[in-house]
Amino acid sequence: MPWVIGFWASLVVVPWYGLEAGLSSQSWPAAAEAAWHGRSWLLVLLPPVLLASLAGGLRWPRLMALAGVSGLLLLALEAWLIAGKSQPPLGWGALVYASCALVVAAYGLAWQGWCRGDVFIVAAIGAVCASTLVFVGYPVSCVLISAFRDNAGHLDFGLFAAKITDRSIWGLDCLTGGRNCGVAWNSLALACIVGVLSTLIGLAFALIAARTHFPAKRLLRLMSILPVITPPFVIGMSLILLFGRSGMVTAWLNHWLDIPRSRWIYGMTGLTLAQLLAFTPIAFLVLLGVLQGVSPSMEEASQTLRSGRWRTFTKVTWPLIRPGLANAFLIGFIESLADFGNPVMIGGNFRVLSTAVYFAVVGAAQDQGGAAVLSIVLLAFSLTAFVLQRAWVGRRSYVTVSGKGDSGQPGALPRSLHVVCLGVVLPWIVLTASIYGIILVGGFVKAIGSDNTPTWEYFLTAFAIGHGDHGFFLAGSAWNSLFTTLKVALIAMPLTAGLGILTAYLLSRQRFAGRGVFEFLTMLSFAIPGTVIGISYILAFNTAPIELTGTGLIMVIAFVFRNMPVGIRAGIANLSQVDKSLDEASLTLGARSAATLRRVILPILRPAVVTAMVYAFVRAITSVSAVIFLVSGEYNLATVYIVGRAEFGEYGLAIVYSAVLIVIIVSALLAIQLLVGERRIGRREIAQKRVPTPELAQA
Amino acid sequence: MTLPSDHPRVQFRTVGKSYGEVAAVRNISLDIAAGTLVTLLGPSGCGKTSTLRLIAGLEHPTSGRILIDGQDVTHLSAAERDVSMVFQSYALFPHMNVLENTAYGLLASGMKRREAEESAVAKLKAVGLAGFERRLPSELSGGQQQRVAVARAIVLEPKVLLFDEPLSNLDAKLRRQVRDDIRALQQNLGLTVVYVTHDQDEALAVSDRIVVMQGGFIVQDGTPRDLYERPANRFIADFIGNANLIPVQVMACDGDLATITLGTVRMQVPHRGLSPGPALMAIRPHAVRVAAGKTGVPFRGRVCKAAYLGGHIEYVVAIETVGAEVFVIDGNVHAPLAVGEVVDVSILVADTALVPASDEK
Numbered sequence A: 001m002p003w004v005i006g007f008w009a010s011l012v013v014v015p016w017y018g019l020e021a022g023l024s025s026q027s028w029p030a031a032a033e034a035a036w037h038g039r040s041w042l043l044v045l046l047p048p049v050l051l052a053s054l055a056g057g058l059r060w061p062r063l064m065a066l067a068g069v070s071g072l073l074l075l076a077l078e079a080w081l082i083a084g085k086s087q088p089p090l091g092w093g094a095l096v097y098a099s100c101a102l103v104v105a106a107y108g109l110a111w112q113g114w115c116r117g118d119v120f121i122v123a124a125i126g127a128v129c130a131s132t133l134v135f136v137g138y139p140v141s142c143v144l145i146s147a148f149r150d151n152a153g154h155l156d157f158g159l160f161a162a163k164i165t166d167r168s169i170w171g172l173d174c175l176t177g178g179r180n181c182g183v184a185w186n187s188l189a190l191a192c193i194v195g196v197l198s199t200l201i202g203l204a205f206a207l208i209a210a211r212t213h214f215p216a217k218r219l220l221r222l223m224s225i226l227p228v229i230t231p232p233f234v235i236g237m238s239l240i241l242l243f244g245r246s247g248m249v250t251a252w253l254n255h256w257l258d259i260p261r262s263r264w265i266y267g268m269t270g271l272t273l274a275q276l277l278a279f280t281p282i283a284f285l286v287l288l289g290v291l292q293g294v295s296p297s298m299e300e301a302s303q304t305l306r307s308g309r310w311r312t313f314t315k316v317t318w319p320l321i322r323p324g325l326a327n328a329f330l331i332g333f334i335e336s337l338a339d340f341g342n343p344v345m346i347g348g349n350f351r352v353l354s355t356a357v358y359f360a361v362v363g364a365a366q367d368q369g370g371a372a373v374l375s376i377v378l379l380a381f382s383l384t385a386f387v388l389q390r391a392w393v394g395r396r397s398y399v400t401v402s403g404k405g406d407s408g409q410p411g412a413l414p415r416s417l418h419v420v421c422l423g424v425v426l427p428w429i430v431l432t433a434s435i436y437g438i439i440l441v442g443g444f445v446k447a448i449g450s451d452n453t454p455t456w457e458y459f460l461t462a463f464a465i466g467h468g469d470h471g472f473f474l475a476g477s478a479w480n481s482l483f484t485t486l487k488v489a490l491i492a493m494p495l496t497a498g499l500g501i502l503t504a505y506l507l508s509r510q511r512f513a514g515r516g517v518f519e520f521l522t523m524l525s526f527a528i529p530g531t532v533i534g535i536s537y538i539l540a541f542n543t544a545p546i547e548l549t550g551t552g553l554i555m556v557i558a559f560v561f562r563n564m565p566v567g568i569r570a571g572i573a574n575l576s577q578v579d580k581s582l583d584e585a586s587l588t589l590g591a592r593s594a595a596t597l598r599r600v601i602l603p604i605l606r607p608a609v610v611t612a613m614v615y616a617f618v619r620a621i622t623s624v625s626a627v628i629f630l631v632s633g634e635y636n637l638a639t640v641y642i643v644g645r646a647e648f649g650e651y652g653l654a655i656v657y658s659a660v661l662i663v664i665i666v667s668a669l670l671a672i673q674l675l676v677g678e679r680r681i682g683r684r685e686i687a688q689k690r691v692p693t694p695e696l697a698q699a
Numbered sequence B: 001m002t003l004p005s006d007h008p009r010v011q012f013r014t015v016g017k018s019y020g021e022v023a024a025v026r027n028i029s030l031d032i033a034a035g036t037l038v039t040l041l042g043p044s045g046c047g048k049t050s051t052l053r054l055i056a057g058l059e060h061p062t063s064g065r066i067l068i069d070g071q072d073v074t075h076l077s078a079a080e081r082d083v084s085m086v087f088q089s090y091a092l093f094p095h096m097n098v099l100e101n102t103a104y105g106l107l108a109s110g111m112k113r114r115e116a117e118e119s120a121v122a123k124l125k126a127v128g129l130a131g132f133e134r135r136l137p138s139e140l141s142g143g144q145q146q147r148v149a150v151a152r153a154i155v156l157e158p159k160v161l162l163f164d165e166p167l168s169n170l171d172a173k174l175r176r177q178v179r180d181d182i183r184a185l186q187q188n189l190g191l192t193v194v195y196v197t198h199d200q201d202e203a204l205a206v207s208d209r210i211v212v213m214q215g216g217f218i219v220q221d222g223t224p225r226d227l228y229e230r231p232a233n234r235f236i237a238d239f240i241g242n243a244n245l246i247p248v249q250v251m252a253c254d255g256d257l258a259t260i261t262l263g264t265v266r267m268q269v270p271h272r273g274l275s276p277g278p279a280l281m282a283i284r285p286h287a288v289r290v291a292a293g294k295t296g297v298p299f300r301g302r303v304c305k306a307a308y309l310g311g312h313i314e315y316v317v318a319i320e321t322v323g324a325e326v327f328v329i330d331g332n333v334h335a336p337l338a339v340g341e342v343v344d345v346s347i348l349v350a351d352t353a354l355v356p357a358s359d360e361k
């Protein structure tokens, strides 16, 4: 049995310690470490392997399960009890040992009839659970624990109580004339305002798109994908270039109308504007879906019942979309809380929780405990909103609206409402267009606003290719981070999609004990703000037993677990439209579930797989909040590099680089569209409704 | 084909299956002989599909053991069992053409592509689909889709072939033909088939043996003739062939026969294990003769309803002396009886059966 052989190999062949050192390292297999380096406690790992060999040969289910489970437990015990004291961080040997123990346990349990006797399913559930626990559950609990510790590492509840009730978090000075309120209030206020306004503006867009004959509907569709392709802080940055002290608009106003230059854009106003620009498209998508879900026949019915347009809208349409509005609000709220890029760019002295966490860690204070406390507050807010949103949307979000087009004309908008919506939408389109215009051209002029002579200077600083004695070389300062970003994104892409789709398959096709908990866990990483993930990874993976900081791997892992939920949702939405008897037929035809997954489910789930891949790739390129904690000199990422440049006021470089990122993302999207296309999918008659895009944007 | 052995092909040993609170299958014991077609029959929700899926390995029992050819397969997954299933929805893979669908199982078991495709083509020919190899399932009619599903299942030469309500997605005209095709195929190839249906006519027509289920239990297990002529209880008597159930009194048992009173009339019928006391007599609608006239033998009734159905007439006749209404099918369409008419009613005692008054098992 190969897995038992692997089990042996993990102890006697593969080096036990040190991930990065690889196979060539100083580190020896566990057996050798035990024999010659006095690490005899490693021997406790041997009995499970012996047991597995025996039970595997004789096919004793219970003993096999015992071998696997005890292997996992002993490994965890060995790792934690001796962590940091006298052993280096775990390496490939430990990873192989854990994997083999998991599979051995899966064999034992499947032989007893778990999951209909299917080893692959048991192992997959175990693997997804274990990895989620290690890479989501464990880091988050590290944050909790570190919040209760003082700087010397002792538990101190009094200190925690003092920290979490601190004025800097909960102070209300700004109401009584002081300078600043606590960051918690700042975050909440900002999130509420952004939630409400983005919902209203999004509704105006959705009404225009779904209920009028607006001539440029493609433009609206284009707007809806903007947040997907834009790194979050870019909006803030280009607002500065427009409205900052030396911004373009500011300069005009100063020149023509003598309005004095000011710094109003830095702070809550500018931040609100930036977040609205960034998140309104998401609200638009959500509400468009909701509006399209309102069957036109209801509005027609209302009109035949002697109700005018206004009455039809207020009495029929509005009540039907109200739940959707609440959903859009909560999504905007969560997005605003989690946003890190814009506050860091444009927040000025207006601190919110996500930036406060960051500055507590990187600032002079190096106050990890303080950062942990702030993280807990942030986490509590966004988890509450997340739970509310889940409860509100409930299972409905998984069920797509029936594809059967309900013929009939949607009711026209009441005239006054139509005018109001246009009044919101048109200026907003102009604003968005100027924002993106600035991003695309701003990097190719000397100093936008004051000196508009075209220049390649910034572009060449970033992306120059030099020519020296040894031929061509990459001279630009951005190449390094760009390649790292692409590499990390490309590695994370299939892993994220694979794990997401596998989890979706388990959730929608298998019944097992603890399924609800499992689902909650996997969705949880969705709700955890990136900043919290970042700090938690630093706290959890900085030292033995698992040391990952400073590697490229930690970024890949962060991306995989942050972006996996989109794969899960896309997968579940698609799977719910695929008849379960297809996989069962494949099973009864003798294909095991792994083969069934590969040969039947995956081809049918192609749209979901593509969605998940695209999303994983794009998010890995654009996100900044989690990875800003995780980058190192060796592995810097594009977004972090850009934020760094912008912080030093080098906007030209930052904006050129952002434009390049956006161009790369758009070309990647187009390439995927061309490559995958609709060819194979179109052949099929099976209900292949597209994954509802709000799900995608909802991250 | 596998060699005949002394084991039954499929054995259920006190198998139970619950989904949480719901017990779908309760302590079933069942043997299925090789080379026979056994039907699981019962009303919707009685646990037929669950039983079928237990054989396939798509569900695993909560209690009990399942054996196939004497080997304990209770904990084997569906892929590890030598069992194929034809699904109610056919479950053809939409992204594969007919040939790929049919060869799928062979390829999964590691056969070379050429060989697999050759056997697949042969089986497609056997089910009358030669020339359809390159079509996609979506380009086939319902009946053709089903034949692909059958070809795909039998090409693996499984030990047991399972059908879950195979006719339910076909239009009425096609049903009889497909039913006969399945039976012919089973007999020609000597397949062991377990067939699920809720339609008694279908069950009677195709089966070697019928297992009647109710509420997760097996209530009777026998040949179609057994079930029709000797129903074990009132449920089966009613379910198969719509028998009239008339209360009678068993007065005495003597040898195989019991003396009963039906209203005021005494008669002798096989007692079938009943002891003296109240019982029910199952009388088939065909076993009642009605005729205009005033002979008064042995019962006198009045026509309450009459419905002309072309080939026969259905009556509901109230028999005063018994205090019951009986449902009658009368082939004599040329002399219809009018509603309200008083008629002579006679019962063919040979076509009746006694069943217990209450339905405990």
Ligand SMILES: Nc1ncnc2c1ncn2[C@@H]1O[C@H](COP(=O)(O)OP(=O)(O)O)[C@@H](O)[C@H]1O
Pocket (backbone or CB within 6 Å): B019, B022, B023, B024, B042, B043, B044, B045, B046, B047, B048, B049, B050, B051
């Ligand atoms: N997956 C399931 N989860 C819960 N209950 C089920 C499930 N499958 C079947 N049942 C229940 O088990 C009983 C038997 O179902 P089934 O075997 O499908 O009946 P039949 O095929 O005879 O109509 C029904 O009451 C049904 O509701």
Ligand SMILES: [Mg+2]
Pocket (backbone or CB within 6 Å): B045, B048, B049, B050
């Ligand atoms: Mg059924």
